Amino acid sequence: MKFLDKDLKKLEDGLKEAYARKEDIEVELDSKWETGVMRDIRRLGPVNGGSAFLFLSKFVWRFSTVACSVAVLLLIYAGFIGIDPIEQIADMYFSAPVELSVAHLIGE
């Protein structure tokens, strides 16, 4: 095991050297590259110029936990007081038949 640890240490040192040599990779970021980045930046527009939708979208996820919790609580409550969704839909159907709803929608 000791011998193996020594071997592994050598290999790890070799890999560290190989990793350090990555700094020597020659990549030139020329003016064409800069133009490409700036084109994308300009396309995005001013930092403060986001639409109201984008602004609101930042907050949507913050309320997702609360919204899900409320939905689960309502479901439990509905089950507890004995609301049967199928019965409710059947009730709605008989009180407002589909033909009548469609007729309302097309404005007859």
Added chain:
Amino acid sequence: MPTNSNTASDAEIIRRIIAGDVNAFELILKRYQGHVLSIVKKHIPEERIEETVHDSFVRAYQSLRSFRNSDSFKYWLSSIAVRTCYDFWRNRYRTREVPMSSLSEGQQNWLENMVSDRSGQSYKEREIKQEAKETLDWALGKLSAEDRMVVELVFLEGLSGREAAELLGWSVANVKVRSFRSRNKLRNLLSKALGKKN
């Protein structure tokens, strides 16, 4: 409003960008492209470096409002570059673009020669470097994106757990645990490649 402000402070330039002067971002780009490049080229395959540096700057621009003036902009930009590299690997693993090939004969030779101390004798230096690089890529390619980033930052680059955690936006405990496990994974990979039982 100054326009030829090569000597303007980062805070001043950022203030101008946030005020709507999109072109001022070019100053940031010129000032820090070398720094971001030096980070990205350590983590990303050569052919994708330019594209990832590009993505890092676009991401920095989009996140500029979250930058607090009390922090170092250079450090903030470094963390964006590191996270962009991490996302690159996450995406690559998700789309299964990482090659799962076994070791080539040259890589196997490199491992054996490193262990037997023949590295400087029978091998040409250039060949050794190329095989070492390929072996490193092979070993890192066997790790998950998370393990890969931790191995690179903590083990290969020598950053502390706290520094790596700040760059990646993870907790210090997460980095420490992952660092320990991923290094063991790497050692197991190397042991297996050498045909020895750990």
